[in-house]
Amino acid sequence: MIKVLFFARIREELDCRQLDLPWGNDLVDLDALSGRLCREHGEHWEKVLGQQNIIRAVNQKVVTGNTALADGDEVAFFPPVTGG
C-alpha cells in the first residue's frame, strides 16, 4: 500500500487529506503515482498536482525529480513551506 498525504492549500484545493492506494505496478515511481491520481480524479487534480511549485516528499524526505516507490512508502504533496 502507498499512503498519500496532502497538506495545506493542496489539501484544501483537492478536498482530500489522505489516500491509501493498494500497491500495484502502476505505482513504481512518483511520476507514475501522480499520473494515476490525475487519471482517476480528472482535470482538477491534474491542475492542482501540476502546479510548478508543488513539493513532493517520499517517506518524509523532500524529493526533487522522480524517484522509485516501494510497497509501504508514504508520499506527500504540499506547497512551499511558510513556518517560523
Added chain:
Amino acid sequence: MSLSVKVQEADFDPAELQRSLLAGGQAEGAVVTFTGYVRASNEQRTIERMELEHYPGMTENSILAILQQAAERWGVLAASVVHRVGVLRTGDQIVWVGVAAAHREAAFSACEFTMDYLKTRAPFWKKEVGPQGDHWVEHRAQDTERAQRWGRSSE
C-alpha cells in the same frame, strides 16, 4: 551536546526554556535566543488569527536535522526549538530558538542559521484569517535567499 525539538499547541515561557537549555552546563559562555510573534498585519492584510498546519513526524525530524547541521558547523553545546501549531492570535509567540555555545559568534550564527533554514525546510504552513477572508501565506523568495547565504547544504 543536547538538541531538542518540540511542536506544540500550547504557549511557552522563554525564560524557562532558556534555563532548561543550560541545564547545569559549565562550558557555555553565550546563549542566543530568538522569539517570533504573530504580526497584526502582513502585506497590508489585517490578521485576526493564524492557523498553523504541519506534517507531524517530518516537521520534528527536519528541524532536528537543521540543529545537527548547526551543531556540527559551529560547535554548539545545546540547541532547542519550540514551534507552535494550531490557532494563534496577533501578538502570540509562535517560535522559539535557543542556542548555547562557548562563545557568542557561534551562538549568534547557529541561531540565525536555524531560523533561516527552518523557514525554508520545515513543513509548516500558515493560513491568515482576517476581515478579507482566509489567505494561505505564500513562501517569500527572500527567505530562500537568506537561507542560501549559508552556502550549499548536504540535505
